[in-house]
Amino acid sequence: MSSIAAYYNGKTVLITGATGFMGKVLMEKLLRSSPDVEAVYILVRPKAGQSMQERVANMVKSKVFDRVREDCPNFQEKIKPINAELTQPNLAISAKDSQELLSQVNVVFHCAATVRFDEPLKHALLLNVMGTQQLLLLARQMQKLEAFIHISTAYANCNKRNIEEVIYPPPVETKKLCDLVEWLDESIIQEITPKLIGDWPNTYTYTKALAEYLVQQEKEHFNIAIIRPSIVGASWHEPFPGWIDNFNGASGMIIAAGKGILQTVKVNNDAVADLIPVDVVINLMLAVGWYTAVHRPKTLMVYNCTTGGINPFCWGEIGYHVISTFKRNPLEQTFRIPKAQMTSNHLINQYWITVSHKAPAMLYDFYLRLTGRKPRMMKIFNRLHKSMMLLEYFTCQSWEWSSENMNMLMTQLSPEDRRLFNFDVRQLHWSEYIENYCIGAKKYLLNEDMSGIPAAKQHLRKLRNIQYAFNTTLLVIIWRIFIARSQMARNIWYFVVSLCYKFLSYFRASSTLRH
Numbered sequence: 001m002s003s004i005a006a007y008y009n010g011k012t013v014l015i016t017g018a019t020g021f022m023g024k025v026l027m028e029k030l031l032r033s034s035p036d037v038e039a040v041y042i043l044v045r046p047k048a049g050q051s052m053q054e055r056v057a058n059m060v061k062s063k064v065f066d067r068v069r070e071d072c073p074n075f076q077e078k079i080k081p082i083n084a085e086l087t088q089p090n091l092a093i094s095a096k097d098s099q100e101l102l103s104q105v106n107v108v109f110h111c112a113a114t115v116r117f118d119e120p121l122k123h124a125l126l127l128n129v130m131g132t133q134q135l136l137l138l139a140r141q142m143q144k145l146e147a148f149i150h151i152s153t154a155y156a157n158c159n160k161r162n163i164e165e166v167i168y169p170p171p172v173e174t175k176k177l178c179d180l181v182e183w184l185d186e187s188i189i190q191e192i193t194p195k196l197i198g199d200w201p202n203t204y205t206y207t208k209a210l211a212e213y214l215v216q217q218e219k220e221h222f223n224i225a226i227i228r229p230s231i232v233g234a235s236w237h238e239p240f241p242g243w244i245d246n247f248n249g250a251s252g253m254i255i256a257a258g259k260g261i262l263q264t265v266k267v268n269n270d271a272v273a274d275l276i277p278v279d280v281v282i283n284l285m286l287a288v289g290w291y292t293a294v295h296r297p298k299t300l301m302v303y304n305c306t307t308g309g310i311n312p313f314c315w316g317e318i319g320y321h322v323i324s325t326f327k328r329n330p331l332e333q334t335f336r337i338p339k340a341q342m343t344s345n346h347l348i349n350q351y352w353i354t355v356s357h358k359a360p361a362m363l364y365d366f367y368l369r370l371t372g373r374k375p376r377m378m379k380i381f382n383r384l385h386k387s388m389m390l391l392e393y394f395t396c397q398s399w400e401w402s403s404e405n406m407n408m409l410m411t412q413l414s415p416e417d418r419r420l421f422n423f424d425v426r427q428l429h430w431s432e433y434i435e436n437y438c439i440g441a442k443k444y445l446l447n448e449d450m451s452g453i454p455a456a457k458q459h460l461r462k463l464r465n466i467q468y469a470f471n472t473t474l475l476v477i478i479w480r481i482f483i484a485r486s487q488m489a490r491n492i493w494y495f496v497v498s499l500c501y502k503f504l505s506y507f508r509a510s511s512t513l514r515h
């Protein structure tokens with residue numbers, strides 16, 4: 001029997017961010033591997049006109065729960081949603097719910113965060129820092145708490161090149177900063193944000209660094225561990241190979257490439273692409289929860305959850321496998337044939353942006369206008385360029401993370417646990433993983449049926465023909481303009497034409513002689 005699965009049976013677990021990408025995979029794996037878990041409390045806010053109850057009812061119907069639904073059809077009875085908003089005082093949890101949590105919870109997994117790179121500093125602080133602080137305050141009063149697992153990011157300290165499994169001192173005193181943004185005008189905060197975040201690339205990584213320090217401050221009160229995943233991608237095996245449900249991290253770019261929209265991207269081909277499958281992160285989280293509660297390490301443990309130091313793969317290789325997978329399994333209604341120019345040279349990238357992005361977008365919008373439709377391509381490209389600009393910090397550099405704690409934990413697991421909660425990324429076969437990632441994005445994110453592949457291939461052939469016809473016409477027009485303006489071009493043209501004529505005459509004459 002697996003010690004990790006056995007540990008969670010009979011326990012009450014609290015998950016924040018359960019409606020998110022990682023939260024859902026965590027819940028699914030927990031309920032499937034430990035069907036006798038006492039209860040899984042989840043903090044959920046009403047959103048987009050849906051009440052908490054409606055959101056949870058929709059969520060449990062999601063495809064991600066298909067496997068657990070098969071194994072334990074009543075799995076949703078274990079899920080106990082609690083109305084909460086992490087940016088509000090006391091997390092906006094009612095007194096009754098709060099009492100229930102304080103008396104029941106054994107393990108907390110804190111996943112909720114804003115992961116947007118362009119989040120205004122005030123909101124990122126409110127959620128990622130103050131929300132974490134309030135959750136820690138709540139956790140301090142939990143009578144049966146055995147472990148508190150905080151999910152950070154491997155890029156929380158991306159202003160350093162070598163990142164150890166330690167908490168680095170924060171750039172500012174968190175309390176002072178939070179007090180400051182509370183009374184400062186939003187527009188002033190916006191203005192001073194670049195100065196405040198210094199050498200962090202965005203408010204997300206900056207606030208995650210601050211949150212780590214806050215979490216560390218609580219280490220005397222209960223057992224805490226911090227997990228730092230790098231770029232979380234589609235699942236490797238569980239619940240299904242290639243499962244993905246949002247456009248964050250590399251997924252949006254991969255889909256844009258598959259749709260033939262992204263044709264050039266600024267990346268260092270040789271830089272390590274530190275992708276980590278979501279199920280690897282979840283397996284590590286459950287193992288860390290067990291280890292922290294049962295073995296109670298004396299110090300706060302930080303687990304860098306990365307692949308680069310163990311099984312490296314570069315952006316250039318990712319690009320190659322993405323494009324070749326989408327050529328074999330095309331997405332529907334692609335804009336152009338999938339192709340990706342990957343360069344870290346700013347000028348070359350700008351050139352390709354003009355030629356391969358802006359020019360086709362303008363032409364297509366012109367065509368839409370001519371046919372009485374609303375132009376939309378330029379808008380899509382402007383959004384893509386904004387995303388590319390925000391992501392290039394991560395695709396043009398490499399980092400080195402130590403992963404001793406992840407390796408140490410692996411040695412603590414029984415063979416059964418290592419099999420059921422596998423986080424050994426040495427076994428990851430990248431080309432196979434990227435292929436499943438692309439196919440998963442097609443199936444689960446874009447809801448495209450695999451039976452539509454022949455039609456999608458037919459569409460690609462049509463695009464190829466249009467491209468050939470367009471390129472030939474363009475070449476002829478350029479040549480015509482050229483010979484109209486230059487005597488030398490005309491001479492070359494006459495020379496080539498007369499050469500062709502002579503060759504044809506010779507060929508005709510020799511074939512007549514043979515007959």
Ligand SMILES: CCCCCCCCCCCCCCCC(=O)SCCNC(=O)CCNC(=O)[C@H](O)C(C)(C)COP(=O)(O)OP(=O)(O)OC[C@H]1O[C@@H](n2cnc3c(N)ncnc32)[C@H](O)[C@@H]1OP(=O)(O)O
Binds near residue numbers: 118340
């Ligand atoms: C050959 C290729 C190789 C690849 C080579 C490059 C890989 C390059 C990876 C770098 C990876 C760094 C990762 C750092 C390491 C962490 O720490 S990862 C942490 C995770 N955080 C993120 O990844 C967040 C990054 N994203 C953002 O901050 C925001 O999305 C951006 C970039 C600011 C864009 O914001 P926006 O323009 O407002 O768009 P956004 O709100 O995201 O989306 C609007 C809508 O369009 C949808 N949408 C977004 N993208 C798409 C899409 N591609 N198609 C269709 N719909 C889409 C959204 O679902 C959304 O729908 P609704 O929810 O409104 O219904």
Ligand SMILES: NC(=O)C1=CN([C@@H]2O[C@H](COP(=O)(O)OP(=O)(O)OC[C@H]3O[C@@H](n4cnc5c(N)ncnc54)[C@H](OP(=O)(O)O)[C@@H]3O)[C@@H](O)[C@H]2O)C=CC1
Binds near residue numbers: 047
């Ligand atoms: N995805 C990645 O590549 C990486 C993620 N991480 C970390 O992993 C964790 C989970 O990320 P991921 O699942 O991808 O993120 P998602 O954006 O998919 O999910 C975020 C979750 O947080 C919840 N949340 C956001 N704001 C609030 C709020 N004000 N009150 C209550 N809940 C809120 C969301 O709820 P709602 O549905 O209501 O919006 C959602 O459940 C984060 O801490 C992130 O920093 C670390 C490294 C990489």
